[in-house]
Amino acid sequence: MSRVVLTGGIILIILAVSFSCGCTQEPVTEERKLTETVWMLEKYMDADGSMAETLATAPVTAEFAEDTVGGTSGCNTYNAPYVADGQSLTVGMPIVTMMYCGEPGVMDQESRYLSLLQTAAEYTVSGDLLTITNSAGQEILIFHAVDQNLDGTEWLLTGYNNGAGGFVSVVPGTTVTAAFSEDGQMSGDAGCNSYSGAYTVTGSAISIGPLVMTEMYCASPEGVMAQESAYLAAVQAAASYRVGPGDLTFMDADGKRMAVYERYTPTPQGETWELTGYYNGKGVVSPLANTTITAKFGADGQVTGSVGCNNYFASYAVSETEMTIGPAGSTKMYCASPEGVMEQELRYLNLLGDVATFERAPKTLTLRDAGGSILLTYTVAQPKLTTGEWHMVSYRDAEGKTVSALEGSKVTAVFGTDGQVTGNSGCNTYFGSYTTDKPSISVGPLGLTLMYCETPAGVMEQETGYLAALEAAVTYQLSGEDLTLQTKDGSVSVRFMQAS
The missing domain is CATH 2.40.128.270 (Lipocalin)
Structure with a gap:
């Protein structure tokens, strides 16, 4: 909601009101109390005497404390004295902040609500509904209780x-x-x-x-x-x-x-997802060993990823928890190994077209069909050693001290799937082989170009120290977007961060 503070002599009244909520955990079907509930306006009497529904984008609330009622009136917040005796209710002149909201109808609704509140004569609480009537017995405001249950x-x-x-x-x-x-x-x-x-x-x-x-x-x-x-x-x-x-x-x-x-209204966007299970016609099974299937849902309505052998792409649409995908297209390579990879790929792409709903938690994504059966499960993809470019953060020099990367220098490493490591060591580019058997790693010997750089000061010494530290690594550890290489005594040799 776009809110603009009115100027030109209008004083902004800042409320410092503390409401005693006393909200309860029982289901909303149980009897409520006027003073122990957060009430949200559902309907109000319009100028023509009919009951109008409140705007979905401008909720109006009321919280009755010991002798004051307050909340949001759709655009502003308000606070007013009140007296309740039995079923009678009297509400005094409210104090209101003085912001302006430009959405159609918001300010009219607010003005009408605050005026009606001051004409209150009686109230009744029935289940999760609060009804306020005027002196003529007409219903003027109808609220429903805001559920305080945190479960789920x-x-x-x-x-x-x-x-x-x-x-x-x-x-x-x-x-x-x-x-x-x-x-x-x-x-x-x-x-x-x-x-x-x-x-x-x-x-x-x-x-x-x-x-x-x-x-x-x-x-x-x-x-x-x-x-x-x-x-x-x-x-x-x-x-x-x-x-x-x-x-x-x-x-x-x-x-x-x-x-x-x-x-929290989850969407599938914002992460690269890695497949952990798919429905093979009999049940949900894990992907084949040595295959990685990914999905990235872009803000442009396109989902892309790797499907084990090929890359794929498809349009998608979401509405709340509903989702439709496809049809999907892909590149046309053929992979002979591992055995069954092409059948798995075809199955995955077909399942995308059957997706009807999704469930997202911070680290997992589940896609289901129209009947609620699980089709695909994912987890947030973690960087692998071979995932993209790594930027050096610090290295261990010949004296055993941790040295941070020089400001103004860029030291990188790319660990290819072909067993070759390449990168920029601050001045020169370097290259060599590496082998891994997690957590073990062996790097080098490394070769490099033979340029000389004068700036930033110390860059050539950094280059020598970094390459020596890289070759000294015997183990590695991945944690989130961090890659740490360690020496044989467990000391950190080089620390990298995933390039954004």
């Missing part, structure tokens, strides 16, 4: 408490998620690592943790590791929560915001 929900982080007194946005280029399963487990992606742990809910109170996570290190984007630590600390400090229309907020024991999420 998934969320995308938009902001968190950084532990230093600030509430900050998520680092651009990172995705932080939280999923709540029915068995009391919270899990998600923390930006670099995945995490999981137990959670318990009693009313609006929540307890999370201890959380455990994987132990990868991500060098980019800048700040991702600090964000990860602060986020996990903030989540485990949560003492209460509130589910709003499309958002989730964790608060600590003092009511301070610790984390805010929006509903």
Whole structure:
């Protein structure tokens, strides 16, 4: 929603209102209380006396605390005093922020809602519905309860408490998620690592943790590791929560915001997926050994990838969790090995055309047919030694010290599938053979061109040290986008990062 702050003498009223939610975990079919529910407006009396439905893009909410009611009025936030006695209800003049929203109907709806709220005379709560009537007994506002049940929900982080007194946005280029399963487990992606742990809910109170996570290190984007630590600390400090229309907020024991999420609507985009299983007519089986099948769903509506022997391409469309793919085309190579690779390829391409729905978690993707049967399963493709170009981050010099790459120099390595390693060593290009039997690696001997470079200062010494460190490697380890080569005593010889 596009929001523009009005100027020209209009004073922006900043609300500092703390609502006592008291949201509960019971199903929405149980009886609600006026003051222990987050209410979202469903219908309101229009100027002609008919009941109009609220705009889907401008939700209106009401949270009744001890003596104030507040929430969002579609564009702005509001806060008003109220008195409830039995079924009678009186609402005073609201204090409202003064932003302007340009979408058609939003400001008219907001004005109408705030006016109607002040004409309230009585209310009734029936199940998950709140109905407010005026002094003539006419229904003027109808709300429904926002379900506070976290079971089976998934969320995308938009902001968190950084532990230093600030509430900050998520680092651009990172995705932080939280999923709540029915068995009391919270899990998600923390930006670099995945995490999981137990959670318990009693009313609006929540307890999370201890959380455990994987132990990868991500060098980019800048700040991702600090964000990860602060986020996990903030989540485990949560003492209460509130589910709003499309958002989730964790608060600590003092009511301070610790984390805010929006509903996670997964799409298949943003990752390169590697096939882990496909339906062969009898059941879901793993791909043939020594074959790699991938899928990358582009923002242009095209899915591309490798199908074991050939590369393929197809159009695709998604709507919520529905998906259609194809028909698929591919290159026309023939591979004799491994045995069955061409049959597997044909089966995979045919299955794409039968896809009707998808399910995405942070690290997995499942494609199903119209009957709900699993056709294809994927996981996020991890970089391989032979995946693209690696950029040197640091190396171990002859004295055993870790030396970072010189600013202004670019040192690269490409490990080809043909057993050849090539790259730029800062000034010259180099080449040689390598062999692997994971985790073992042997590199060299290496040859190189014979240019001399004066800048940046120290580049020739770096070149000599880097190539010596590369040839000294005996093992390697892949972790996310990082590649680490180690010497025989386990020390880091060279550290690379996957080129973007």
